[in-house]
Amino acid sequence: MSYRLTPAGGLVRGSPGARVGLMASPSSGTVPWPHTPLPVVAAPMAGGPSTPELAAAVSNAGGLGLLAAGYRTGSDMAEQVRATRELTGGPFGVNVFVPAVERDEGRLFAQRTAIEAYVDLLQATATRLGVELPQPNWEDTDGWDEKIEALVTDPVAVVSFTFGRPPHRVVDRLHRVGTCVAVTVTCTQEADAAEAVGADALVVQGVEAGGHRGTHDVLMTPNVLSHPELLRNLRGRRAALVAAGGIVGPSDVRRARKLGAVAAQAGTAYLLTPEAGTSPVHRQALTERALEASVTRAFSGRPARGLRNRFVEEFDAYAPAVYPAVDQLTKPLRARAAQLGDVGGVSLWAGAGWRTIEAAPAAQVTAHLAGPRG
Amino acid sequence: MSYRLTPAGGLVRGSPGARVGLMASPSSGTVPWPHTPLPVVAAPMAGGPSTPELAAAVSNAGGLGLLAAGYRTGSDMAEQVRATRELTGGPFGVNVFVPAVERDEGRLFAQRTAIEAYVDLLQATATRLGVELPQPNWEDTDGWDEKIEALVTDPVAVVSFTFGRPPHRVVDRLHRVGTCVAVTVTCTQEADAAEAVGADALVVQGVEAGGHRGTHDVLMTPNVLSHPELLRNLRGRRAALVAAGGIVGPSDVRRARKLGAVAAQAGTAYLLTPEAGTSPVHRQALTERALEASVTRAFSGRPARGLRNRFVEEFDAYAPAVYPAVDQLTKPLRARAAQLGDVGGVSLWAGAGWRTIEAAPAAQVTAHLAGPRG
Numbered sequence: 001m002s003y004r005l006t007p008a009g010g011l012v013r014g015s016p017g018a019r020v021g022l023m024a025s026p027s028s029g030t031v032p033w034p035h036t037p038l039p040v041v042a043a044p045m046a047g048g049p050s051t052p053e054l055a056a057a058v059s060n061a062g063g064l065g066l067l068a069a070g071y072r073t074g075s076d077m078a079e080q081v082r083a084t085r086e087l088t089g090g091p092f093g094v095n096v097f098v099p100a101v102e103r104d105e106g107r108l109f110a111q112r113t114a115i116e117a118y119v120d121l122l123q124a125t126a127t128r129l130g131v132e133l134p135q136p137n138w139e140d141t142d143g144w145d146e147k148i149e150a151l152v153t154d155p156v157a158v159v160s161f162t163f164g165r166p167p168h169r170v171v172d173r174l175h176r177v178g179t180c181v182a183v184t185v186t187c188t189q190e191a192d193a194a195e196a197v198g199a200d201a202l203v204v205q206g207v208e209a210g211g212h213r214g215t216h217d218v219l220m221t222p223n224v225l226s227h228p229e230l231l232r233n234l235r236g237r238r239a240a241l242v243a244a245g246g247i248v249g250p251s252d253v254r255r256a257r258k259l260g261a262v263a264a265q266a267g268t269a270y271l272l273t274p275e276a277g278t279s280p281v282h283r284q285a286l287t288e289r290a291l292e293a294s295v296t297r298a299f300s301g302r303p304a305r306g307l308r309n310r311f312v313e314e315f316d317a318y319a320p321a322v323y324p325a326v327d328q329l330t331k332p333l334r335a336r337a338a339q340l341g342d343v344g345g346v347s348l349w350a351g352a353g354w355r356t357i358e359a360a361p362a363a364q365v366t367a368h369l370a371g372p373r374g
Numbered sequence: 375m376s377y378r379l380t381p382a383g384g385l386v387r388g389s390p391g392a393r394v395g396l397m398a399s400p401s402s403g404t405v406p407w408p409h410t411p412l413p414v415v416a417a418p419m420a421g422g423p424s425t426p427e428l429a430a431a432v433s434n435a436g437g438l439g440l441l442a443a444g445y446r447t448g449s450d451m452a453e454q455v456r457a458t459r460e461l462t463g464g465p466f467g468v469n470v471f472v473p474a475v476e477r478d479e480g481r482l483f484a485q486r487t488a489i490e491a492y493v494d495l496l497q498a499t500a501t502r503l504g505v506e507l508p509q510p511n512w513e514d515t516d517g518w519d520e521k522i523e524a525l526v527t528d529p530v531a532v533v534s535f536t537f538g539r540p541p542h543r544v545v546d547r548l549h550r551v552g553t554c555v556a557v558t559v560t561c562t563q564e565a566d567a568a569e570a571v572g573a574d575a576l577v578v579q580g581v582e583a584g585g586h587r588g589t590h591d592v593l594m595t596p597n598v599l600s601h602p603e604l605l606r607n608l609r610g611r612r613a614a615l616v617a618a619g620g621i622v623g624p625s626d627v628r629r630a631r632k633l634g635a636v637a638a639q640a641g642t643a644y645l646l647t648p649e650a651g652t653s654p655v656h657r658q659a660l661t662e663r664a665l666e667a668s669v670t671r672a673f674s675g676r677p678a679r680g681l682r683n684r685f686v687e688e689f690d691a692y693a694p695a696v697y698p699a700v701d702q703l704t705k706p707l708r709a710r711a712a713q714l715g716d717v718g719g720v721s722l723w724a725g726a727g728w729r730t731i732e733a734a735p736a737a738q739v740t741a742h743l744a745g746p747r748g
Binding site: 187188189207220221222223225226229233293294295297305308316 | 603687
C-alpha cells in the first residue's frame with residue numbers, strides 16, 4: 001500500500017509510480033501524512049521556541065504542531081509529548097536530529113584540529129563572559145536511541161527527521177506503530193536518499209528557511225534553491241511534500257499547495273506568539289528589525305539562518321563545519337549572553353519574511369497562514 | 375555633486391542624504407549611472423561567456439553591455455575594449471575582480487595547508503585526465519594594476535568591481551576620466567564599505583545569481599538574501615542600485631525597478647545567445663535541463679552557483695575557501711574536460727530561472743527583459 005499526491009495536493013492511495021526503482025527494499029507499508037483541517041505545520045524550533053503549548057495550540061487550531069526534540073534528552077522529549085497530549089486531542093508530531101558520529105580517523109583528526117583553532121578564537125569571549133568552554137563530546141548522538149525507543153513506545157502522528165535520514169529499520173519500527181515518517185531535504189539527492197529508506201513525506205526546505213538548514217552532509221555547501229524551486233524539481237514523487245522556508249503568509253501556503261505540497265511548515269511566523277518559548281532577547285531583535293539576515297556556521301558548525309549580529313561578524317569566517325562540537329562550545333557563551341540580554345552574543349534565527357511577523361496567538365497565526373477557507 | 379535615486383528609479387542630482395556620514399572623505403565628484411534607453415545590463419561573465427560581440431549587441435539594443443576582465447591579462451582586456459568600441463557607439467562597461475593577496479602569515483599557512491590537502495584529492499582526477507596540477511601562484515592579482523591603468527587611459531562608461539571594493543584612489547582616478555564606478559555587494563555591510571570609497575552604484579547581487587557570488591571576504595558564508603530583499607534593505611542609499619541575480623524575464627526587471635533599482639543585470643539570460651562565448655558543453659547542460667543548481671567552492675575556492683554535476687558531488691565538501699589558488703588548480707582539469715565534452719567535469723554556472731532561458735539573439739533577449747515600452 002502506498003499513497004501519492006494528486007495535482008490538487010490531496011493524498012490518494014495508489015501505486016508507487018515512476019520512482020519505484022528506489023523502493024527495492026520496501027518498508028512495512030507506508031503511513032500517509034495526517035489529514036488536518038488546515039494545511040499548516042508548526043515547524044520544530046529546537047533550543048527554546050517550540051513548546052508543548054505552541055504545538056498543541058497549532059493542532060487545536062486545525063494545523064499540525066511539531067515538538068523539537070533536538071538538544072533535549074529522550075526523557076525530556078517524552079515528557080513534552082505527554083504534556084502536549086494533555087493540551088490537544090489532535091494529531092501532532094516530533095522532530096528528531098539525525099546524529100552523525102564521525103568514525104573516519106582522518107576526518108576526525110581534521111575536525112579536532114579545526115575545533116582547537118576555533119576554541120582559541122572563542123577564548124577571549126569566554127574570558128570576558130566569565131564562562132568556561134567545555135570539552136567537545138565526540139560521541140554525542142543527541143539521545144538518538146532513547147528518543148526512537150520513546151517514540152515507538154508512545155507514538156505520535158508524525159516523526160520528522162533533520163540533518164540526515166534515519167536507517168531503514170527505524171522507519172520500519174515507526175511505520176509499525178502507525179507513525180508517518182518525514183525527512184527534511186534540501187535537494188534532489190537528499191530526497192532520493194529519503195525515499196530510499198521509505199520516508200512517507202519530504203519536508204522540502206528552501207533557502208528561505210530560518211534556523212538550521214537540514215543539509216544531510218555537514219560538509220556540503222548548503223543548497224540555495226527556494227522551496228518553490230525545489231517543489232518543482234521534486235513534483236511527482238511518491239512521498240508527500242511539505243513546503244518549508246519563509247512561510248509567513250497565506251500566499252506562501254497557497255503557492256506551496258499549487259506546487260503540489262500537502263502542507264506548508266512555518267517556523268518564524270510563530271516566533272512572537274505567546275505560546276512559543278522564544279527568548280526575550282530573540283523577541284527583541286525580531287521586533288527591533290535593526291539587523292539583516294545571513295547564514296552562518298558560527299554558532300553550531302552547521303549552516304543556519306538568523307540575524308547577523310556581533311557574534312556572526314566576529315566568528316562566521318572561522319567557524320569549522322563540525323557539528324555538534326561547535327554547538328557544544330558556543331552553548332555557554334550564548335546562554336550567558338542571553339542572561340545579560342546581549343543581542344550581539346546569541347543566535348537569532350529568522351527565516352525570510354521575518355520583518356513581517358507580528359505578536360499574536362498561535363491560533364490566529366495558523367488561521368492567517370491558512371487564508372480564507374473554501 | 376551627487377546623485378540619488380527617485381522612488382520611481384530615476385537618477386536626480388541632490389544632496390548625499392542620510393548616509394553622508396559615510397562620505398567623510400568624498401571622492402572627486404561622482405559619476406552617474408549612464409542613461410540607456412532600456413534598464414537592462416548584460417552581466418559580466420568571466421571565463422568565456424562575455425565577449426565584445428555580446429556586450430556590443432546589448433548596448434546596441436539599448437541596454438548596457440559589460441565585458442568581463444576576470445581571468446584575462448590587462449592587454450587582453452584592453453583589446454576587448456577596443457573590439458567592443460568598433461561594434462557599438464553606445465555606452466558599455468568592464469568588470470574587474472578585486473584581488474586579495476594574503477599577507478597574514480598565519481592565514482597564509484592555513485591556506486597553503488588546505489590547498490595541499492585539496493591537491494591530494496584532485497590528483498586522481500588529474501591523473502585520469504592526463505593533466506598536471508599547477509603550483510599555486512600566491513601573488514596573483516589577476517592583472518589589477520595593468521587593468522586599472524588601461525581603464526584610465528582608455529575609459530569606458532562603467533567599471534564595476536567584484537570580490538571587494540577598490541581603494542579610494544582608484545575610484546578617484548576613474549571618476550576623473552568620467553567613469554561611473556560600481557561595486558558588487560551582497561549585504562548591507564558591503565554596501566556601506568562600497569559607499570565609503572565613493573562608489574556611484576551598487577550592483578546588488580542576490581542569492582539567485584549564477585556564477586560567482588561577489589562576497590567581499592572569501593571566508594564569509596555567502597549571503598542568502600534575494601535581490602528584492604537586499605534592494606528593500608538598501609533603499610534610499612546615495613549610490614544607484616542595480617539589481618542582479620535570477621533576472622530572466624520582464625517581470626524580474628519590472629519588480630527591481632519598483633524596488634528602486636535603476637537597472638537590472640542579467641547574465642544567465644544571455645548564456646544561450648549566439649553572441650556569447652558559452653562553451654558547447656555548458657550550452658548542452660543548460661539545454662538538457664537534467665541537473666539541479668547548487669552553490670559550491672569546488673571550482674575556484676569562492677562560492678559560485680551552477681549546475682550540480684560530478685565534479686561538485688566529488689569535491690564540494692572538501693574545497694577550501696582559498697581564492698584564486700583553487701581556481702588555478704582546477705583550471706587544467708576543467709579545460710581538459712571541456713575538450714572531451716564531459717559535462718561532469720566543468721563548471722556550469724547558472725542563475726535562478728535558468729530552466730526558462732532560450733537560444734535567441736542578444737538584442738531579442740534584451741528587448742524581452744525590458745518588456746513592453748511605456
